[in-house]
Amino acid sequence: MPNRIKSSALNWEMPVACLVMWASLWLNLNAGLKSIVIPQSYGEWQLAVRAILPSLILPTAAAMLVLHRQAFKIPTFGPSRLLFFYGFIAAVAAVFSPYPDWSIYWSVAFLATIMAAWTFTLTRRAVYTTRQMLQLTWGVTLIVAAIIAFTGRGAVFGDAGPQHEIMNDLNGLSRSSGVARWAAVPGLVCLLKAFRTRRLVATACFLGIAGVAFFIVYRMHSRGAIFGTIVALAFALAVENRMRRFALPLLLVMAVVLIAIESPELLSDRISEYLLRRQNVEEFQSMTGRTRAYQAGFKAFLDAPFVGRGQWADRLVIGEHAHNSYVQAFLNAGALGGLPYVASWFAGWFLFFRLFRRRSKLLPEDRTTLMEAGTVMMFFTVRSFPETTTASFSVDLLVMAAVYVYLECLANSLQRRRPKISPDSWASSERVRIQGRTDKRIERECLAPTR
Numbered sequence: 001m002p003n004r005i006k007s008s009a010l011n012w013e014m015p016v017a018c019l020v021m022w023a024s025l026w027l028n029l030n031a032g033l034k035s036i037v038i039p040q041s042y043g044e045w046q047l048a049v050r051a052i053l054p055s056l057i058l059p060t061a062a063a064m065l066v067l068h069r070q071a072f073k074i075p076t077f078g079p080s081r082l083l084f085f086y087g088f089i090a091a092v093a094a095v096f097s098p099y100p101d102w103s104i105y106w107s108v109a110f111l112a113t114i115m116a117a118w119t120f121t122l123t124r125r126a127v128y129t130t131r132q133m134l135q136l137t138w139g140v141t142l143i144v145a146a147i148i149a150f151t152g153r154g155a156v157f158g159d160a161g162p163q164h165e166i167m168n169d170l171n172g173l174s175r176s177s178g179v180a181r182w183a184a185v186p187g188l189v190c191l192l193k194a195f196r197t198r199r200l201v202a203t204a205c206f207l208g209i210a211g212v213a214f215f216i217v218y219r220m221h222s223r224g225a226i227f228g229t230i231v232a233l234a235f236a237l238a239v240e241n242r243m244r245r246f247a248l249p250l251l252l253v254m255a256v257v258l259i260a261i262e263s264p265e266l267l268s269d270r271i272s273e274y275l276l277r278r279q280n281v282e283e284f285q286s287m288t289g290r291t292r293a294y295q296a297g298f299k300a301f302l303d304a305p306f307v308g309r310g311q312w313a314d315r316l317v318i319g320e321h322a323h324n325s326y327v328q329a330f331l332n333a334g335a336l337g338g339l340p341y342v343a344s345w346f347a348g349w350f351l352f353f354r355l356f357r358r359r360s361k362l363l364p365e366d367r368t369t370l371m372e373a374g375t376v377m378m379f380f381t382v383r384s385f386p387e388t389t390t391a392s393f394s395v396d397l398l399v400m401a402a403v404y405v406y407l408e409c410l411a412n413s414l415q416r417r418r419p420k421i422s423p424d425s426w427a428s429s430e431r432v433r434i435q436g437r438t439d440k441r442i443e444r445e446c447l448a449p450t451r
Contacts, residue, residue, distance in 0.1 A: 014120065014129050014132050014133060014136075015119075015120075015122075015123060015129070017060075017064070017119070018116070018119045018120050018129070018133075019136075021057045021060065021061060021112075021116040021119065022116055022117070022120075022133065022136070024050075024053040024054075024056075024057055025053070025054065025057060025109070025112065025113055025116060025398060026140055026398060027050045027053060028050050028051065028053050028054055028109060029394075029395060030050075031047050031050040031051040031053075032051060032105070033051065033101065033102055033105040033106075035047035035048055035050070035051035036048055036051045036052060054105075054108050054109040054112045054393075055108055057112040057115075057116055058108050058111060058112040058115065061112060061115035061116045061118070061119050062115060064119050064122065065115060065118060065119065065122070068122040071121070071122045071123075071126075072118065072121065072122060073121065073126075073412055074118060074121065074405070074408050075408055075411070075412075077343075077347060078347060078351070078404070078408045079344040079345070079347040079348040079351065079404040079407070079408070080114055080117065080118070080344075080401060080404040080405050080408060082340040082341070082343050082344035082347055083114060083340075083341065083344045083390065083401070083404065084111065084114045084115075085337070085340045086329060086332075086333050086337040086338070086340045086341040086344065087107065087110040087111050087114065087333075087337075088111065088337075089307060089308070089333040089334070089336050089337030089340075090103075090107055090110070090308060090310055090311050090332040090333040090337055091103075091104065091107035091108075091110075091111065091310070091311070092307060093304075093307040093308040093309055093310040093332065093333055093334065093337070094107055094310035094311065095310075096304060096307070096308070096309050096310060097309050097310035097311075097312075097313065097316055097317075098309075098316050098317065099316050100310065102311075102312055102316060103309075103310030103311045103312055103313075103316065104310075104311075106311040106312050106392060106393050107310065107311045109393040110311060110392065110393045110397065113393060113397055113398055113401050114401050117130075117133065117401040117402055117404075117405045118405060120133045120405065121405060121408075121409055126409045126412070126413075127366065127406075127409050127410055127413045130402070130405050130406040130409045130410075131365065131366065131369050131406060133402050133405070133406070134369060134372075134373065134402045134403065134406045135369070137398065137399055137402045138185065138186060138189045138372070141182055141185040141186050141395075141399070142186035142190075142209070144182050145179075145182040145183045145185075145186055145213060145216065148179055148182060148183075148216075149183075149212070149216055152179075156216055156219050176220040176221060176222045177220070177222040177224055177225055177386075177387060178395075179216065179220050179222075180216070180217045180220040180222040180224075180225030180226070181222075181225055181383070181395065181396070182395070183213040183214070183216035183217050183220075184213065184214075184217050184225055184228065184229045184232075184379055185376055185379070185399060186209065186210075186213050187209070187210045187212075187213030187214045187216075187217065187229070188210075188229065188232055188233070188236070188372075188375050188376055188379060189372050189375075189376065190206040190207075190209040190210040190213065191206070191207070191210040191233075191236075192236060192240070192243070192368070192371055192372050192375060193206045193368070193372075194206035194207045194210065195240070195242050195243045195246065195247075196242070196368045196371075214229065217229055223275060223386070224382070224383055224385075224386035224387055225383065227382060228378075228379045228380070228382035228383045229379060231378060231379070231382045232375050232376070232378040232379040232382070233375075235374070235375060235378040236371065236374075236375045236378075239356065239371070239374070240371055290323040290324070290386065293314070293318065293320050293321065293322055293323050293324075293327075294322075294323075294324060294327055296318040296320070297314060297318055297322050297324070297327040297328070297330075297331055298327070300313070300317050300318050300331055301327075301330050301331055301334070304334055305334055305335055306334045306335060306336055307333065307334040307336050307337070308330065308331055308332045308333040308334035308336075308337060308338070309331060309332065310332060311332050311392055311393075312332075312392065313328070313331040313332045314327070314328050314331055314388070317331065318331075321388070322388055323386055323387060323388065324384075324385060324386070324387075324388065325341075325384035325385070325387070325388050325389045325390060325391045326338070326341070326342060326384070326385075326391075328388040328391040328392060329341040329342070329391040332391060332392070341390075341391065344390075344404075345381060345384070348377060348400075348403070348404055348407065349377070349381075351404075351407045351408065351411055352370070352373070352374045352377065352407060354411065355370055355407065355410055355411060355414070356370065356374070358414055361414060362410070362414075366410060369406070370407075370410065373403045373406060373407060376399065376403060377400070377403055380396055380399065380400055383396070
């Protein structure tokens with residue numbers, strides 16, 4: 001049995017239905033309600049098919065969960081449950097949206113994502129299947145990042161200037177923050193894998209992928225992604241002993257080399273120029289117009305403070321991207337759904353640190369995956385302030401739903417291993433323990449030498 005457990009990580013154990021649903025949600029990312037039209041060409045056909053996938057996945061996943069409800073053991077106040085409750089309130093609030101059809105469509109995609117992730121827990125080996133779902137998610141982000149890097153290789157690895165010039169060369173494939181996000185996730189994961197593997201070739205490959213990924217993040221000039229990556233790396237160094245042992249000396253050497261090549265004054269000027277991105281002081285202080293969106297979002301929230309205005313309320317009500325997960329959550333679902341959304345972040349971190357304290361009881365592959373999940377969660381936690389991370393259907397939601405469900409299954413597995421002691425058995429064992437102490441005391445008194 002132990003041999004089977006150790007080798008199970010190498011086997012493909014995800015049910016086909018769950019895998020198909022999860023892949024279908026990823027295929028829906030560049031589609032939407034506007035893609036559901038009478039198709040006239042191959043491009044319109046594939047967009048229309050991808051656009052209707054969430055509407056098929058939601059009832060399918062719901063039916064699987066109902067039929068196997070006895071195997072469904074997600075904690076009531078777990079992060080994915082709280083996120084689902086937020087999404088449900090936002091779906092109800094669609095009746096108050098100025099465009100209910102759009103709001104309902106994205107509510108369906110949002111709820112389908114969480115329920116599709118839940119279906120991976122219905123197997124007898126929920127920890128293994130959810131871990132593989134998470135590893136598959138890392139792989140998808142790596143593949144998409146590689147496609148973007150290859151498509152825009154002339155801009156990313158060439159002489160293109162600031163981020164808007166790079167995005168022009170990418171032909172609108174994604175925003176700079178989106179490209180940086182695609183690269184940051186596999187970069188962080190590969191760096192952690194490099195410090196965990198004991199094979200020299202694998203270490204070199206992981207470090208090479210991480211280096212290219214972080215270079216893409218740097219070239220995209222997305223300050224939110226750069227700051228999120230730095231904080232995530234600092235978090236990994238703070239909690240991972242193996243990384244701290246090798247990475248801190250390496251960082252020290254890099255700092256000495258930079259100071260030797262550039263004077264501190266010149267280096268400071270280059271960092272300031274990079275962060276300002278040719279913006280004036282007013283544009284920089286307004287976070288590229290984000291503070292205006294925050295003010296408009298707060299006013300719109302006061303118009304519907306209890307249940308909100310449904311999914312995509314920022315674009316449909318205030319007419320612009322909210323650029324903050326919490327502003328968008330309270331716009332979408334009001335206080336009734338916004339508070340559980342905020343609580344989902346706290347629940348996720350509580351679950352991570354609870355597992356981290358008991359990591360010695362985990363399998364080696366789970367200890368590695370736990371660190372990967374926590375580091376990626378830190379990146380998206382930082383990103384939740386300048387961007388709308390998990391408040392709507394997006395890549396961020398797909399990644400974080402997989403992280404949450406894996407953490408919940410891992411916590412359940414540890415809970416099941418704890419022995420349950422009934423009051424009768426405890427009283428019996430206590431009597432035996434007391435009697436044993438009494439017998440030893442009598443024996444010591446009898447054998448003690450007389451004076």
